[in-house]
Amino acid sequence: MLPHIPTSPWLRTLYAAYIGAFFLYLALPLAVVSAFAFNDSNFPALPWQGFTLDWFIGNAAPRIGVFNDGAILKAIGTSALVSVWVAGLAVLVATTNAFLFERYAFPLKSVLYVVMLLPLVVPGIILGISILVFSSRIANFAQGELGLRINALRPGLPLVVLGQFSFIATMATLVISARLRKFDRSLEEAALNLGATPWQAIRHVTLPYLMPAMVAAGLVSILMSFENFNTTLMLVGSDAPLTVTMFDRLKQGSTPVLNAVSLLLMAASSLLALLVILFQRGARR
Amino acid sequence: MTASPAIRRITLALLLAPLMLWLGLLVVIPHIDMLLLSFTEKTGVRQYQPGLANYRTFFVEPVYWTIFLRTALMSILATLLTLVIGFPVAYFIAKLARGRSKAFLFLLCLVPFWVSELVRTFGWMILLRETGLVSGALQALGLVSGPVELLYNDAAIMVGLVYTSMLFMVVPLITALDSLDDSFIEAGYDLGGSGWSILREIVIPHAMPGIVSGSIVVFMLSLGNYLTPVLLGGKDSLWFTGAIYTQFITRFNWEQGAAFGMLLLVLSSLIVWLGLKLSGQTLSRTVG
Numbered sequence: 001m002l003p004h005i006p007t008s009p010w011l012r013t014l015y016a017a018y019i020g021a022f023f024l025y026l027a028l029p030l031a032v033v034s035a036f037a038f039n040d041s042n043f044p045a046l047p048w049q050g051f052t053l054d055w056f057i058g059n060a061a062p063r064i065g066v067f068n069d070g071a072i073l074k075a076i077g078t079s080a081l082v083s084v085w086v087a088g089l090a091v092l093v094a095t096t097n098a099f100l101f102e103r104y105a106f107p108l109k110s111v112l113y114v115v116m117l118l119p120l121v122v123p124g125i126i127l128g129i130s131i132l133v134f135s136s137r138i139a140n141f142a143q144g145e146l147g148l149r150i151n152a153l154r155p156g157l158p159l160v161v162l163g164q165f166s167f168i169a170t171m172a173t174l175v176i177s178a179r180l181r182k183f184d185r186s187l188e189e190a191a192l193n194l195g196a197t198p199w200q201a202i203r204h205v206t207l208p209y210l211m212p213a214m215v216a217a218g219l220v221s222i223l224m225s226f227e228n229f230n231t232t233l234m235l236v237g238s239d240a241p242l243t244v245t246m247f248d249r250l251k252q253g254s255t256p257v258l259n260a261v262s263l264l265l266m267a268a269s270s271l272l273a274l275l276v277i278l279f280q281r282g283a284r285r
Numbered sequence: 286m287t288a289s290p291a292i293r294r295i296t297l298a299l300l301l302a303p304l305m306l307w308l309g310l311l312v313v314i315p316h317i318d319m320l321l322l323s324f325t326e327k328t329g330v331r332q333y334q335p336g337l338a339n340y341r342t343f344f345v346e347p348v349y350w351t352i353f354l355r356t357a358l359m360s361i362l363a364t365l366l367t368l369v370i371g372f373p374v375a376y377f378i379a380k381l382a383r384g385r386s387k388a389f390l391f392l393l394c395l396v397p398f399w400v401s402e403l404v405r406t407f408g409w410m411i412l413l414r415e416t417g418l419v420s421g422a423l424q425a426l427g428l429v430s431g432p433v434e435l436l437y438n439d440a441a442i443m444v445g446l447v448y449t450s451m452l453f454m455v456v457p458l459i460t461a462l463d464s465l466d467d468s469f470i471e472a473g474y475d476l477g478g479s480g481w482s483i484l485r486e487i488v489i490p491h492a493m494p495g496i497v498s499g500s501i502v503v504f505m506l507s508l509g510n511y512l513t514p515v516l517l518g519g520k521d522s523l524w525f526t527g528a529i530y531t532q533f534i535t536r537f538n539w540e541q542g543a544a545f546g547m548l549l550l551v552l553s554s555l556i557v558w559l560g561l562k563l564s565g566q567t568l569s570r571t572v573g
Binding site (some may be wrong): 002007013015018019022023025026027028029030031032033036043046085092093096097099100105106110112113114115116117118121123124125126127129130131132133134135137140144161162165169198223227229230233234243246247250251254258259261265266267270272273 | 299370412
């Protein structure tokens with residue numbers, strides 16, 4: 001079927017209806033999550049009881065709105081902290097990786113490149129448990145043989161950061177490498193001819209060129225970190241990030257406060273996505 | 286750059302260090318450690334010895350390999366459904382939509398996936414539960430007489446898995462179909478082909494790389510999914526990741542959990558490898 005080749009009109013209508021139904025299917029769950037954040041009822045369910053903002057600003061039980069729900073606010077703070085660490089580490093390592101893979105030849109380069117891609121095809125829960133197993137072994141060894149207590153190697157935020165970093169770094173490396181590949185090396189040579197040291201040339205010519213990709217990689221990392229569940233679940237300690245906190249509440253039975261959080265999350269991730277698109281567009285110039 | 290070989294070697298070492306630390310300490314060694322742990326049996330309190338007991342348990346206890354098989358089969362079904370539902374949409378966006386509406390529809394496909402999987406699954410819970418929208422709509426239409434519980438069954442898990450994976454199928458399909466020149470399809474019509482024969486002999490063979498890479502990713506994501514089966518399938522979701530979680534967190538039997546983890550990893554890697562082999566692609570080209 002092509003636009004200019006005659007097809008029976010009812011087939012064409014049927015096809016258009018299917019596409020319409022598909023997009024309805026995509027939108028429906030997100031629409032209901034958003035709508036029920038404003039339902040004047042104690043459950044995110046029918047019937048519709050009228051409009052309310054209680055689930056955002058309410059401050060009396062059972063209607064504690066998001067902005068007054070200490071546990072949710074704390075979880076958002078935890079997620080933000082984790083995501084900033086993950087994004088910072090990921091962009092740093094990804095930038096050095098980009099220079100390494102784009103500019104240097106070394107033994108086993110292609111093997112290392114494939115190993116670098118592996119975290120994307122290992123199920124998240126397996127990444128989580130393998131890091132849990134290994135870090136606990138080191139922690140047990142340190143405690144048993146050396147008498148050291150290393151809390152950072154027990155389930156908790158440092159491990160969550162490392163677990164998320166282990167696969168988000170791959171994503172960031174791909175984004176930054178793609179940009180470095182397009183860089184015109186003669187610009188660096190011009191800087192060197194003008195008397196710059198190699199480090200100055202990179203600092204003042206190459207890095208500014210890479211900046212849009214670094215920012216985009218950082219934003220994508222923040223987004224992936226905020227949304228990660230599988231790896232985080234296996235490594236989490238007493239301070240739970242937002243997705244884990246929401247999961248625990250969902251299992252207990254949900255209230256529309258979760259709808260309100262979800263709506264805020266959707267707004268925030270759309271904003272981030274928009275920023276990424278803008279930066280990528282800037283990078284194309 | 287015109288740096289001396291000594292400086293170049295030092296720079297190379299400095300650039301290699303973060304990569305090796307990352308891959309060594311967070312990817313390679315942890316997986317080897319997990320493999321070693323899975324071949325360790327507990328014989329008493331703080332008494333361990335190497336052995337195959339954890340794998341023996343998996344093959345002897347029907348409950349475990351049943352869950353494993355069930356997870357694999359349902360993931361295959363989810364992959365097929367995602368492909369069948371997504372293909373017409375990808376074809377529409379790649380071949381029938383033009384200009385602005387094409388870019389808009391493509392973006393529309395991406396939007397749900399900027400949203401956390403937890404939020405998407407929550408949306409399906411609101412739709413499918415007994416007091417949910419679908420049940421309400423069915424009652425309003427007079428199709429059922431009372432509230433119906435549509436949550437906590439295999440069909441609900443399937444709906445969630447297909448929804449969650451759709452993007453990873455549609456995007457590679459669009460990329461593959463975009464590269465198919467319209468003139469091939471026109472030639473097919475000129476030679477007297479019907480819609481079906483053109484689809485079978487021109488469009489699908491051309492889209493094969495997209496079909497394979499989409500299917501690999503969807504299968505892997507379904508296999509490794511934990512949220513969707515647990516939330517939409519309820520207590521009896523019987524997903525293998527759930528069995529791993531139970532061994533690690535609830536029973537604190539890490540040796541058994543590590544063995545389960547290895548089995549899931551082997552199955553997942555096998556499928557990825559097989560898919561790449563069958564389509565003649567490499568990992569670097571598919572994800573890199």
